[in-house]
Structure formats: C-alpha cells, structure tokens
Amino acid sequence: MSIDAIGTVSSRPWRRRNSFFERLLGLILAGVMVAGCAGTPSPTLTRQPPSSTAPATQTPTSSVTPSPAPSPTVMGSPTLTPLPSQTLTLTPELTASRIPILEYHYSTFKLNDQVMMTPDWYASQIQWLAANGFTSLSAADLVDYLNGKPFPQKSVVLTFDIGLPTRADYEKVIIPALKEAHFKALFFLVINTTVVTDTCSSQDDRFCWDELRQWQKDGIVSVESHGLSHPDYASQTAEQIRWDAGQARKVIQDEVGVAPVGFAYPYDSVPSQAPAIIQSLGYNFALAGFTRKDRSVFPQDPDRFQLPRLYPYSSQSFYPILSGSNGKTFDQLIQAAIQPLGLTPTPLPTASPTLTATATATLTPTPSPTATPGGAPRATVSATPVGAVGNSLLAFCQRHPPDNSDTWLAMIDARAFTPQVSLDTQARLPMGIYVRPTCNFVPGNTPRAIVIHYTDGSLAAAVATFQKASNTSAHYIIDRNGTVVQMVQESNSAYHVTCYGYRSYCVDTCPICDLNGQFVEPYTQSIGIELVNDGHVQPDIFHGSIYEDYLDSFGYRYWEDYPLAQIEALKLLVQDIRARWHIPWDMVMGHYRVNNKDDPGPALNLFWPRYGFPSRPPIFDTSQP
Numbered sequence: 001m002s003i004d005a006i007g008t009v010s011s012r013p014w015r016r017r018n019s020f021f022e023r024l025l026g027l028i029l030a031g032v033m034v035a036g037c038a039g040t041p042s043p044t045l046t047r048q049p050p051s052s053t054a055p056a057t058q059t060p061t062s063s064v065t066p067s068p069a070p071s072p073t074v075m076g077s078p079t080l081t082p083l084p085s086q087t088l089t090l091t092p093e094l095t096a097s098r099i100p101i102l103e104y105h106y107s108t109f110k111l112n113d114q115v116m117m118t119p120d121w122y123a124s125q126i127q128w129l130a131a132n133g134f135t136s137l138s139a140a141d142l143v144d145y146l147n148g149k150p151f152p153q154k155s156v157v158l159t160f161d162i163g164l165p166t167r168a169d170y171e172k173v174i175i176p177a178l179k180e181a182h183f184k185a186l187f188f189l190v191i192n193t194t195v196v197t198d199t200c201s202s203q204d205d206r207f208c209w210d211e212l213r214q215w216q217k218d219g220i221v222s223v224e225s226h227g228l229s230h231p232d233y234a235s236q237t238a239e240q241i242r243w244d245a246g247q248a249r250k251v252i253q254d255e256v257g258v259a260p261v262g263f264a265y266p267y268d269s270v271p272s273q274a275p276a277i278i279q280s281l282g283y284n285f286a287l288a289g290f291t292r293k294d295r296s297v298f299p300q301d302p303d304r305f306q307l308p309r310l311y312p313y314s315s316q317s318f319y320p321i322l323s324g325s326n327g328k329t330f331d332q333l334i335q336a337a338i339q340p341l342g343l344t345p346t347p348l349p350t351a352s353p354t355l356t357a358t359a360t361a362t363l364t365p366t367p368s369p370t371a372t373p374g375g376a377p378r379a380t381v382s383a384t385p386v387g388a389v390g391n392s393l394l395a396f397c398q399r400h401p402p403d404n405s406d407t408w409l410a411m412i413d414a415r416a417f418t419p420q421v422s423l424d425t426q427a428r429l430p431m432g433i434y435v436r437p438t439c440n441f442v443p444g445n446t447p448r449a450i451v452i453h454y455t456d457g458s459l460a461a462a463v464a465t466f467q468k469a470s471n472t473s474a475h476y477i478i479d480r481n482g483t484v485v486q487m488v489q490e491s492n493s494a495y496h497v498t499c500y501g502y503r504s505y506c507v508d509t510c511p512i513c514d515l516n517g518q519f520v521e522p523y524t525q526s527i528g529i530e531l532v533n534d535g536h537v538q539p540d541i542f543h544g545s546i547y548e549d550y551l552d553s554f555g556y557r558y559w560e561d562y563p564l565a566q567i568e569a570l571k572l573l574v575q576d577i578r579a580r581w582h583i584p585w586d587m588v589m590g591h592y593r594v595n596n597k598d599d600p601g602p603a604l605n606l607f608w609p610r611y612g613f614p615s616r617p618p619i620f621d622t623s624q625p
Contacts, residue, residue: 095150098296099137100337101157101287103268103309106166107173112519114315115323115501119173125312125330129156130181132331138184139222139262143284148299153338157297158183159287159309161264163190163230165205178220187212188226188264188287191248209255216256224262225249225283234271241274246281262287267502268309275305290500293470296337310337318443324501326471327397327439336401336469393417397439402469412437412467419486425576430482430565438466440473441492442524449512449526449587450577451497452570452606454533454599459485462530471495474528476573482565484573490581493521496528497594510594511587522594527577531570534560535601547603548613554598561603567619574620585622 107123110116129136134154137145145151160174178185189196189207200208215221228248233241245263253259261284265274268289278286286305295308312330313323320329328336393415402408416435419426426433455462459479466473466487474496477485488494499506503519512522536556539546545561562570574588588606591597602612610616 096145096153096155096338097340098294098298098338099145099151099155099157100296100334101142101159101307101309102312103287103289104158104160104174104312105162106160106164106169108169109313111313111501113317114521114524115311115313116315117313121312121314121319122173123177126158126177126181126183128331129334130183134334136181136183136185138219139186139224139260141184142186142297143261145299146285146297146301146304155338156334158185159188159264160185161188161226162207163192163195163226163266165195165207167205167207167211170207171211175215175220184219185221186224186262187215187221188224188262189252190226190230190266191228191251192230213256216258222260222262223252223256223258224260224264225252226264227266230266232267232269233265233274234269236271238273238277241271242277242281245278245283249281249283261285264288265306270306279305321398321442323442324471324495326402326469326495327394327441328401329398332398332401393437393439394443402439402467404464404468409467412439417489420490420580421484421486421573421576422580425572428572429484430569431479431484433484433486435486436463436467438473438487439469440466440471441488441494443492444524445491445493445527446525447490447527447577447581447583449522449589450574450583451512451522451526451528451589451591451594452600452604453496453528453530453591454535454601454604455530456533456535456599459483459532462532463487474530476528477530477532478566478569478573479532480563480566482563482569484569490527490577493524494528495523496530497522497526497591499595506594507596511589512594527581529570529573531562531566531600531604533562533600533603535599536560547610549602550612551602553602556598559601559603561614571619585620588620 104117104122107117107119132154134156135152137151137155137157141151142157145155158178160170162170189212194206196207196209196212197204198209200210202208212221212223216223225245225248228244228251231240231244233244236244249260249263259282263278263283263286265286265288270286270288270291275286283305285307287309288306289309289311291303291306291308295310297307301307310333311322311324312333314321315323321327322330322333325333396411396415400408400411402412413436415437417437419433419435421429421433453474455477457465459477462474462477463485466477473488473494475486475488475490475494477487479485498521499510499513499519501521503513506513506522510522512525513519515525534542534544536554536559537544537546539558542558542560545563547559547561549557549559577583578585578588585607590601590604590606591599602610605616605618606620607618607622609618
C-alpha cells in the first residue's frame with residue numbers, strides 16, 4: 001500500500017507495512033513540524049549530568065536533519081484575516097468524547113513551502129475558535145480530561161513547541177492573540193541557554209524566566225517540558241532519554257516553582273522505550289505527532305504517553321486547505337476532530353475561500369463509462385472539461401467532508417472528470433478506464449516520477465479506502481483483470497507516498513524527496529499507481545497465482561504473481577504518463593525507492609529478469625523511448 005501511515009481502512013483490513021509507523025505513528029505527512037524546534041548547533045546546556053553514569057559531555061546529534069528554520073521576521077500587530085464567519089452545528093452531546101491537540105511553533109514558522117504559518121493565519125485560527133465558542137484546556141485540564149473529567153464538546157488544546165529564541169514573536173503576536181481570545185496554552189520549552197536565559201535584560205531574542213513565570217501566573221500558559229537539548233530520542237539510549245527529560249523537568253520546577261506535567265517529544269519522535277521512561281519521571285502525559293490514525297484524544301486514552309497532535313500549517317499555494325489534512329480547511333479539520341466517532345459531521349453552511357485548482361493538460365472530453373468497478377454501478381456522468389471539474393471537485397470537498405454515506409458517494413461520483421489517459425491508450429487497455437473521484441488530494445503536482453505500489457487488498461477495498469476521510473489515495477488503481485481506475489487528476493497531488501515532513505523518514509537515495517537542494521514531499525513530485533495484489537502470501541492458504549522468489553527478497557519467499565492483463569495495462573499506462581510528463585525510465589520506480597517498504601515486491605520485475613518461479617524477462621524495455 002502507498003501511504004498507510006495516513007490511514008488504511010477498508011472492507012478488507014490493509015496491513016501496515018511500515019515498522020517505523022507502527023512505532024511512531026500508531027503515525028503527516030510526517031511528525032512534520034521539526035524546524036521550529038531544531039536550530040542552534042552545539043547548544044550549551046543549562047544543567048550538566050550529575051555523575052559519570054549520565055552522558056556527561058554529550059552534545060547529542062540528531063539523526064533527523066530538518067530544514068534550517070529561518071530567522072523569524074517579527075511582525076507587529078498582524079492584519080487579521082479571519083476565516084469566514086461560520087457556526088458549528090454539533091450533535092446534541094454536550095461533553096467532549098474527543099478533543100484535538102494543535103501543535104504550533106511561532107507565527108512565522110516555515111519548515112518548507114508546503115508546511116508553514118503566517119501571523120495572519122495564526123490570528124484567524126485563534127479568532128475562529130473564539131468566535132465559535134471553544135474552550136481551551138490548560139495542562140491541568142488535559143490531565144483531568146484524560147482521567148475522565150467531562151469538558152465541553154467544543155474543547156481544544158493549544159500547544160506551542162519552543163526550541164528557538166523567538167521571544168519577540170511571542171510577545172507581539174502569540175500572546176496577544178491568546179489574551180484577546182481568553183485562551184490558555186501549553187508552552188513546551190527546550191531548556192537550553194540558547195533558547196531561555198535567566199534575566200529579561202538580554203538584548204537578544206531568548207525567552208526569559210521572569211516573563212515565563214508571569215505568563216504562567218496570569219493563567220495564559222503553563223510551562224511544560226520539551227527536553228533539555230532537543231535530541232532525537234530515536235538515536236538515544238534509555239539512559240540518555242531519562243537524563244534529558246528528567247533534567248528538563250527539574251530545571252522547570254526550580255525556575256517556575258511548579259513541576260511540569262506534560263512532555264513533548266523532540267521531533268515528535270517516540271522510540272518504543274520512551275513512553276515508559278517519561279511516565280517513570282513523573283510526567284502525567286506526553287505528546288507526539290501522527291502517532292495513530294485518529295488524531296484526537298479520548299478520556300482514559302490508552303496512548304497517554306504518546307498522544308497525537310494536529311498540525312494547523314498550510315502553503316501559500318493551497319491555503320486555506322491545511323497540509324496533510326485530507327483537503328480540509330482549519331474549521332473543517334476542527335469540526336471533524338471533535339465529532340463523536342461514528343457520527344457524520346454536519347457540513348458548515350458557508351464555504352471556505354475558493355481556491356483555483358492547477359490547470360491540467362487539455363484533453364478531448366469523452367464520456368465516463370457507465371459501469372463502475374469496486375461496487376454497485378452508479379449513475380452515468382456527462383463528461384466535463386478537466387479544469388472545470390477540478391475546480392468543482394475542490395469546492396465540493398471543502399464543503400462536504402467525506403462521510404462514506406451512500407448520499408456522499410453519489411455526490412462525489414457525480415463529479416467524475418474526464419480520464420487523462422490518451423484516447424489511443426484507452427482503446428488498447430484490456431478492460432478500459434473508469435473514474436472514481438476522491439477528496440484525498442492537494443492542489444498542485446509537478447510529476448517527475450511514477451511510483452508503483454500494491455494494494456494488499458481488493459479493488460473495492462482500495463476504492464473505498466481512497467474515498468474515505470483517510471488522506472490515503474493514489475492517482476490510478478489497476479485491477480488484476482487490467483481494469484484501470486483514475487481517482488486523482490495528475491496535476492493534483494495524491495497521498496500515495498510521503499516522508500511525513502522529515503527528510504530522514506525517506507531513504508537517503510530517494511530521487512524525489514529533494515528539489516534544488518531543499519526537501520519536498522515526494523507525493524508533490526510523482527504520480528502514484530496502485531496494483532491490486534496481496535503482496536507476500538502463504539502458499540498453503542492462498543489460492544491465486546504465486547511467484548516463488550528464490551532470493552527470498554524482503555524476507556519473504558512467496559508472493560502473489562501479477563497477471564498478464566494487469567501487466568499489460570501497467571505498461572500502457574506508464575508509457576502514456578511518461579509521454580505526457582516527459583518522465584525518464586530511471587524515474588519509474590517501486591515504493592521501496594522512497595521508503596523502507598517492500599511494495600510492489602519482487603514479483604513485479606520492472607527492469608530486470610525475474611529470478612524465481614515462474615521466471616520472466618523485464619516488464620519494461622528501456623531501449624525504447
């Protein structure tokens with residue numbers, strides 16, 4: 001499967017194949033927010049280890065290398081551009097069964113062009129929460145909620161990870177917005193003398209203890225722990241983790257007078273031993289990032305020491321849609337995050353600002369076929385020019401978040417666009433091409449590669465999953481009989497492969513994770529094709545065609561083989577996409593060239609002879625243009 005870290009729910013359970021995801025994400029694209037906490041090289045620590053048993057002179061080197069955070073441009077009173085006035089219509093339930101935790105850094109935070117914040121966006125988000133009657137929880141409130149105390153359904157936790165000296169931004173933008181809204185916030189502070197200093201007389205932009213104490217005394221913030229020096233705990237021993245988190249807690253208690261109850265993992269990185277260590281140090285909860293598919297927090301939450309958080313970041317190119325949000329705006333994301341599970345969110349009455357979808361290649365419209373794979377036939381849809389449907393589909397997704405009801409499925413299918421495969425290729429496909437649109441896309445894509453995956457499930461399960469509010473999607477799916485389904489237009493980005501915001505989450509040799517020396521998400525530079533296939537199988541219980549891999553690739557011997565009709569459809573589709581986007585052969589790849597995944601597996605021998613049974617020559621002839 002393609003991007004199971006963002007969610008893989010289907011009528012047939014899809015196996016999660018990313019061991020790191022199992023540990024860190026359940027994983028956002030990605031915790032993705034690292035640059036706001038990384039920053040100063042070779043930091044001077046406020047406290048040194050008490051004995052030789054602690055890492056006495058360590059200057060931990062993170063295995064994660066985030067994009068350098070730019071020096072923030074501190075702005076005065078930002079011009080507020082609040083989101084359109086909207087009123088949430090909630091279920092009759094009065095108390096919160098789910099509460100979202102938002103992760104901010106500072107108002108000019110920028111990890112990359114796709115993950116950033118502006119003072120106006122920040123102010124409008126806080127204003128929207130206040131205008132719609134939300135309650136913000138303090139750290140003590142969050143502990144009470146986790147222990148079972150009821151809170152209003154419209155509740156939210158605002159957290160700020162502070163790992164850079166950005167004091168002026170907090171004084172002029174962050175704190176004033178919180179005060180105006182009468183909101184509380186949790187400040188997770190890196191206890192490092194390059195970030196915080198003893199007195200407020202310093203002329204630099206470091207935070208100072210007197211001011212932090214005053215903000216806490218005023219009830220605006222609670223000072224919590226983000227560690228002593230912000231190492232990536234995945235690269236640390238258990239002893240180093242215990243020392244870093246324990247010393248940070250002690251410093252905060254000494255300086256503020258109250259021991260912190262919450263901990264935020266540096267880089268949102270949670271190795272397996274960390275939750276137990278954090279709990280043993282006396283913390284009451286700990287926060288990470290995309291630790292699981294449901295990113296809201298529950299009463300008596302079983303993941304109390306690796307709670308998930310939501311990211312409110314976006315891009316200048318697709319704001320107000322948020323990064324990694326399944327096409328949601330801020331208000332839609334919050335509404336979905338507070339709804340009781342199993343209930344359908346009520347659509348907001350007023351649309352968010354309309355975005356202009358990136359134009360696609362001009363194609364001659366052809367009618368979409370009447371038959372519909374992966375489920376009962378749906379109404380025939382008249383063909384409409386791709387660009388017009390792209391705008392219409394984006395506006396529909398903003399107004400109507402996926403709920404998987406029959407009504408919603410009929411509405412989304414009614415927005416089918418014209419297939420982008422050339423008419424010549426359509427005529428040669430074994431079983432034709434169909435369109436089943438999804439809202440799981442982000443406007444804008446610059447295809448430099450084709451990435452091939454297997455579904456680990458049926459066509460019906462893949463279509464159902466890609467249409468659910470799971471973020472997971474792909475541009476195309478090819479069934480075993482050669483049927484092709486297009487779900488996302490090629491000029492939009494489908495969530496089929498991601499680094500979750502960390503360059504180091506993808507393999508070092510990933511050819512589509514960097515552009516002009518800067519990290520970019522691979523799904524914004526590629527077209528994803530899913531092949532219906534079960535992956536590695538057990539020959540005694542699997543009844544389909546089997547390929548026996550003599551090399552025991554990826555640690556498995558037996559794999560479902562890819563039928564000839566499916567291979568033929570793949571060859572035609574890849575050649576058609578290559579010609580349209582001028583993609584070279586070396587940029588046609590399996591998922592394993594981006595992440596540590598096994599799909600599409602050794603049964604799909606793209607450019608090399610298959611060594612096993614049955615043997616087969618390479619699928620693609622690279623000598624052909």
